[in-house]
Amino acid sequence: MVTRENILKAIEKNSRVNVSELAVLLGAEEIDVANELRALEDEGIICGYHTMIDWSKTNIDKVMALIEVRVTPQRGLGFDNIAERIYKYPEVTSVYLMSGGFDLMVILEGKTLQEVAGFVTNKLAPLDTVLSCATHFILKKYKDHGTILTKKYEDTREKVTP
């Protein structure tokens, strides 16, 4: 019997695998895997299948910034309302509610430094409930989503060993 945990673990790092191959790898029936996948999607546990791209190796310019945002929570709504106002901007890729010295972590993607700076000064900072923003630009990604970007695996073993 194939469990949800097994399926999720198997596709977390490789969502490109097709259903019949996944069934082989997990030792399960194809139909069971397909049904379980559909259920996981319906329940919003699987929220999407993204591609990891190292944009720095392309000619396309991308700038990413982490912004620490302090806000005033609203009575009855807490942080949800202000979080929604922020995450609706398409240039915002992630919004997390944080413990500690600030409230919301906003991750932003833009073409240039100016574009990101413009978003912060023109859209984010002026919001009523926003008290302060601290913007940090990402200079280099070494590892992302569990994948090391700076080095490729190289098989250095002897070709034949007992």
Next chain:
Amino acid sequence: MRNPLSDQVTNIKPSGIRKFFDVVQTIDGAISLGVGEPDFDTPWHIRDEGIYSLEKGRTFYTSNAGLKELKEEISKYMKRTQDVTYDFNNEVFITVGGSEAIDLALRAMINPGVDEVLIPQPSYVSYEPCTILAGGKPVIIELKEENEFRLTAQEILDKVTENTKVLVLPFPNNPTGAVMEEDDLKAIAKVIEEKDLFVISDEIYGELTYKGKHKSIVSLPGMRERTILINGFSKAYAMTGWRLGYACGPENIIQQMVKIHQFAIMCAPTTSQYAGVEALRNGDEDVAMMREQYDQRRRYLLHEFKEMDLPCFEPYGAFYVFPCIKKFGLSSDDFATRLLNEEKLAVVPGTAFGDCGEGYIRISYAYSLEDLKKAIERLKRFIANLQK
């Protein structure tokens, strides 16, 4: 000038793998399914502990039998996995890989010119030469595919004589991937006791089983007293290059093994021993992750073999499959050589692990799924051409 060499050494034939390895080296662009070691790096926290021990200046010999902390962890590991108690002071010691322990166990137990050692084959390449070097007489038991390459009581009875002293028990098995389950072990334990044999149980692949947890023969009544259990860090924790293994057994045998070890080796590498402590204390999750990966690849290969109609019994241990190539009318050696020449794919002929490996090839799945897929394409094409 006189012949400088010992006849005994020159008479030992070199490993069949070595010969094949030399050929593979000369072929440009060859890809290989021939390795006998994990493709994973040693988990970082274990490496880090090794580095830390160097930084702290732990660069001296340890005691001959090894670090106390490591022996203690091994003793705990045996208790929690097999529910068997070993006194870490006198019944456990650390070796330079499992291979050293195999050599020492044979040398400690064999009386030259008298004692016979039962060696089931196909199996790892060192049991036979080490027996000969210890002065013993190797007696080969040919394991059968119809038994899924498990060892049966009858096979022992067929080969046992008055002089048989030791049985080598190489499970989970390299190269077949066969395992011995509890009932299989119970059946042979009876014979072992009746014939008063000692066992060298090489359980280096014990953490890599895919049908329930590995059961050691030492957990059966009466067997701990007559068994040297050999294990190590190479396969479970992907630590082949660290050269770290160990042996557990009755004090009287272990102490004689330590005696040889102290004269021949001194102690296992200190850095590796510190890393080994970390592996046993905090490495269970890493092992589980690697086991799951191997299991997926194992299923993938068996599925592909079925698709290409290549007969292979389902192995439940180690990281090898051992398909039967008899139907192509080629010897193992010819099959492997042609596969290498025509498709630039290296596999190991079954005969490298004993004459009874004829008709089989060993394929390792210590490779990423991507690499396996590329290799399987080549194997498929090769087989299709053979059948034309």
